[in-house]
Amino acid sequence: MxxxxxxxxxxxxxxxxxxxxxxxxxxxxxxxxxxxxxxxxxxxxxxxxxxxxxxxxxxxxxxxxxxxxxxxxxxxxxxxxxxxxxxxxxxxxxxxxxxxxxxxxxxxxxxxxxxxxxxxxxxxxxxxxxxxxxxxxxxxxxxxxxxxxxxxxxxxxxxxxxxxxxxxxxxxxxxxxxxxxxxxxxxxxxxxxxxxxxxxxxxxxxxxxxxxxxxxxxxxxxxxxxxxxxxxxxxxxxxxxxxxxxxACPCCAQRNFAWLDGEHGTQTTALCGRNAVQVSHRVQGKLDFAELARVLQHSGTVTYNKFLLKFHLVENGSPYEFTIFEDGRAIIKGTDEPEKARTLYAKYVGH
Amino acid sequence: MAITIQIPPPLREQTGGRAEVEVSGATVQAALADLIRQYPGTATKIFDNGQIRPYINVFVNDEDIRYLDELNTQLTDGVVVALIPAVAGG
Structure with a gap:
């Protein structure tokens, strides 16, 4: 009471x-x-x-x-x-x-x-x-x-x-x-x-x-x-x-918890001594670099070829370099902290 | 037959900034084909290998076509077709 x-x-x-x-x-x-x-x-x-x-x-x-x-x-x-x-x-x-x-x-x-x-x-x-x-x-x-x-x-x-x-x-x-x-x-x-x-x-x-x-x-x-x-x-x-x-819903009907089981989602690996973190994001299909470049050009400089996309960004005075591959994987230089890399990935590349 | 397709903000770069496009077509498939005829850049934003991208939902007068007749859903004069993608930020 x-x-x-x-x-x-x-x-x-x-x-x-x-x-x-x-x-x-x-x-x-x-x-x-x-x-x-x-x-x-x-x-x-x-x-x-x-x-x-x-x-x-x-x-x-x-x-x-x-x-x-x-x-x-x-x-x-x-x-x-x-x-x-x-x-x-x-x-x-x-x-x-x-x-x-x-x-x-x-x-x-x-x-x-x-x-x-x-x-x-x-x-x-x-x-x-x-x-x-x-x-x-x-x-x-x-x-x-x-x-x-x-x-x-x-x-x-x-x-x-x-x-x-x-x-x-x-x-x-x-x-x-x-x-x-x-x-x-x-x-x-x-x-x-x-x-x-x-x-x-x-x-x-x-x-x-x-x-x-x-x-x-x-x-x-x-x-x-x-x-x-x-x-x-x-x-x-x-x-x-x-x-x-x-x-047909894989989650609530079939109880297949794909994100919780790790079938989908992001994994990070700090690349020791390189001040870089690899963010592995599993995507279905391939990334459209032209489209991604169009979105990212408002936030930094972007170049890409058939194999990878490079994105340079300065955030709060700190420079970062993203190298993004067709399968959604990215190497983010400028940090050795997985959390920071995941944050940067979510912010700029998104989900 | 006049159908209005509502274009969400992420697709408007492909429609010259237009939020609504008038199309004709007896089904959702035909209406979207007419949209793509007028604005070819929308094709890959909406479809992937002939399927509507899984994060875009299509509503006909606020009803989801997945419980109507999918892309074969019949349209009548004056209906509104809304393309609604998931909103990510926050």
Whole structure:
């Protein structure tokens, strides 16, 4: 039993009839794993911690950079100056916002070897990531362990979100059968992103989280919500009939967890003494160098021939050289840290 | 028969910046063929070996063609065909 005075801070949302005191007590008892703490993730964490979600595990591999501040709402200039990991900087801010909730920051690269541990015991998994490798990993874990999750994505002025309840709704692979190959869709680094687009998507995700955590799954969005803040459009396309795809969905129907089992995805190898890391990303088919070059030319200099593509980039004063092969493999010079290389790959080559 | 195809932002470089293209065709296959006739650069963005790329979904009046009749889904005058790729960033 929670005493009434400590619930005073939640009085406005408790007055919202579907929540009430019972809903608030469910939120206070809830455990959420947040995968990624960038633009989506900071908005999600901000809303959920203010709402009184009892336990929030925040996982992110990156450090706060100046280009994050335009849209990543929990960070400020001092976090950049102190070179803080995003998970730690976010946790410090979140504890100031609400000292009564438990925040567990984890500075780690989410991959198939650790994601099941990170999601163990969670009532809900939230997608605050920026790439499809993590989203398909989340989808595998969520289906395997029967945990709901909420997908969100945004690029440019456009965003989309869908809510997955295993066994009830389509899963991510029912709707999007495979991840875009590297370079085939924009990333926030190559195509840009407006803060409102990504923050609105995250706000929808957070609303879904509140519904799910308070037992209002009847109220969730069962369609694919797509919006564009520049073109003033918002639509919901029907995906419910895709659930399981008549037994053809490899994930939720056949329980083949290809990302978790390592059939798909990225592996990194530090190339000792060369200040370089090899990123092995398995793609189906071959990369289209002309298309990838067209996308990357906005961020650096690109040359390519039949066999490989070279991409030179300067980020925060540090030069990097990508050598990308047709099969999706890349050697990234300028770092010997696998996490940094994976971050650079996800940012510029994408998933 | 007038069909509107909605073009997502990542494909607009191939349609001269246009967000919507008017096409004709009695099926989704025919409508997409007309789009490709008008804007040949869209062909490899949408198709790979004759199949729609697996991260692009096609909706006819907000219904996914995978539970209609796939590329053979019949179109009627005035319908809207939307190409919707997965959105990666965040």
């Amino acid at each position: 929670i005493d009434t005075p400590s619930l005073e801070r939640y009085s406005r949302q408790m007055r919202f009839p579907p929540l009430g005191k019972a809903g608030q007590e469910k939120l206070l008892a809830a455990r959420v794993t947040l995968c990624g703490c960038g633009a989506l993730g900071t908005v999600l964490a901000n809303i959920l911690v203010r709402a009184g979600v009892g336990f929030l595990r925040v996982i992110d591999r990156d450090f706060v950079e100046p280009s994050n501040l335009q849209r990543q709402v929990l960070f400020d200039e001092s976090d950049v100056a102190n070179n803080l990991p995003k998970a730690e900087a976010a946790a410090a801010k979140l504890r100031q916002i609400n000292s009564t909730v438990t925040i567990e920051p984890i500075v780690a690269d989410i991959n198939r070897t650790n994601i099941e541990d990170f999601c163990q015991g969670a009532d809900l998994i939230l997608d605050g990531s920026d790439n499809f490798e993590i989203r398909y990993l989340i989808n595998d874990v969520a289906i395997k362990h029967n945990i709901p999750w909420v997908y969100g994505g945004a690029v440019g002025s456009q965003g989309m979100t869908m809510t997955i309840i295993p066994g009830q709704t389509p899963c991510l692979r029912c709707v999007f059968e495979a991840a875009p190959a590297p370079g085939e869709t924009g990333t926030c680094e190559t195509a840009g992103v407006l803060a409102p687009a990504v923050q609105i998507v995250a706000s929808y995700q957070a609303t879904e989280a509140i519904k799910l955590l308070t037992g209002h799954s009847a109220a969730i969005n069962r369609e694919l919500l797509i919006l564009d803040v520049w073109e003033n459009t918002q639509r919901r396309v029907k995906i419910a009939p895709l659930a399981g795809r008549k037994g």
